Amino acid sequence: MFWVLFLLAAWAGVLVSCARLLRAATRAAEPAPGSASSHHHAELSLYEAAYLAGGPMRVADLTLLSMQRERRLLLAHTGWATIVDPIGRDPHERSVLGAFGPDGQSPVPALRYTVAEDDAVRDLADRLGEAGLALSEGVRDGIDEGIRAVQGATLLVLAMAAASLAVPPEETSATIVLVWFLLPLILSLSCLGIARFDGHLHSSWASPAGQRLLIALDEEGGEEESLTAVAVRGVRAVGDPGLRAALGYGNRGRIPGQRDQ
Template sequence: MFWVLFLLAAWVGVLVSCTRLLRAASRAAEPAAGSASFPHHDELSLYEAAYLAGGPTRVADLTLLSMQRRRRLLLAHTGWATVVDPVGLDPHERSVLGAFGPDGQSPVPALRAAVAGGEAVRDLAARLGEAGLALTEGVRCGVGEGVRAVRGATVLVLGMAAAALAVPVEGTTTTIVLAWFALPLILTLGCLAIARFDGYLHSSWASPAGQRLLVALDRERGAAESLTAVAVRGVRTIGDPELRAALGYGNRGRIPRQRGQ
């Protein structure tokens, strides 16, 4: 039964990748020593909540929306922003204003990149990491690499199954071969489903302690279309389709065209 060698190769790939993912997930779930620095969700600022829920990009979206709602910035559905008040009230707003050209206009993706890569966001991340609320870059990368490894193992199982079926073996039916390969396939798909489910309910940027604060914050203050809802759940909570379109530029490759084109 030469096809058993293909099955063993598939199992080796599955076990190695799943173990890697489980170890990374265990590291992410470990409580940090400073997690008591924010004992209650009301102590989180909206910027901090945005980072924990969606990372630097979410902080940028929240900053732009906050400035627009206070009539300090105009966001057009075409993906361009115009300065109304050139004075920044905090480091994040100053990052936004610093990205504008001399004419006071800029595409939203450039503003988002300026805020997301700014010193204010780095300081925010460091502070939340020290408090035990945000995952470190190493932990986030470990989980991401674990997920990619399991995906690769899934492809390996399918490839080994195809190779096993291509080898004619007397006394072994196709159903038997597929049944044996279904076991490692179920394991990899199950791991991916759990990882996707956890990533949907909780942020990949927040530690378990940070996730609990986000859930409590969203439950008490996450009213529809509020800044808290945007911080925790993203721009999809915005009811205005033109404003949602403006903030959607730069995502999934959408780049605004120059005005007048």
């Protein structure tokens, strides 16, 4: 019955990690101090919707696409951007223009990261947090750490099961041993599945109040390729494959060379 010790270790890891993830999820579901209930979805700006749906990088994508559609910026499928109109109409656009070099060209990934890390995005996040619509950084980190803990516990269950099978069981078949280890494995995988399901349908940046506004905005949104659709659903709502390719350089971490232009 030495394998029972391995089973207890597996159960301990799963229960502790699942409790950690549950505690983080409960904290995220708690109403944040603010006036979220009075913030109607019709009042959400596109930048606010973009941040709640996808965070700073979504705000960057929305800014670039908005400027491109107004012919004030050219985004090439090669991953380079060119200034057409050097006048920014809001702080996010001004952060884009400030990232260009003297030749008026810049790699799209550099622009995206500049906009995402600009003070304008931080101010936007602070306003949404004060309104109770956005999760704080601590809450987001807690959820991410909880998910990683459950993932680690899943690997622990598999390792303990393998160790149990390596030790010849006394009066217990290998099938019975695996069945017992299947129980904590199902629990850990179920927690991961629920976390992935919630993260797919809802934003990890928005509080429950913010998620409700996003759902309502998405249901009442315009055409599939509108800026509202891009703000809520991301670059996948863009129909032009060239624009998706331009923004895809940043998503893949690629910095195009000058000769690509």
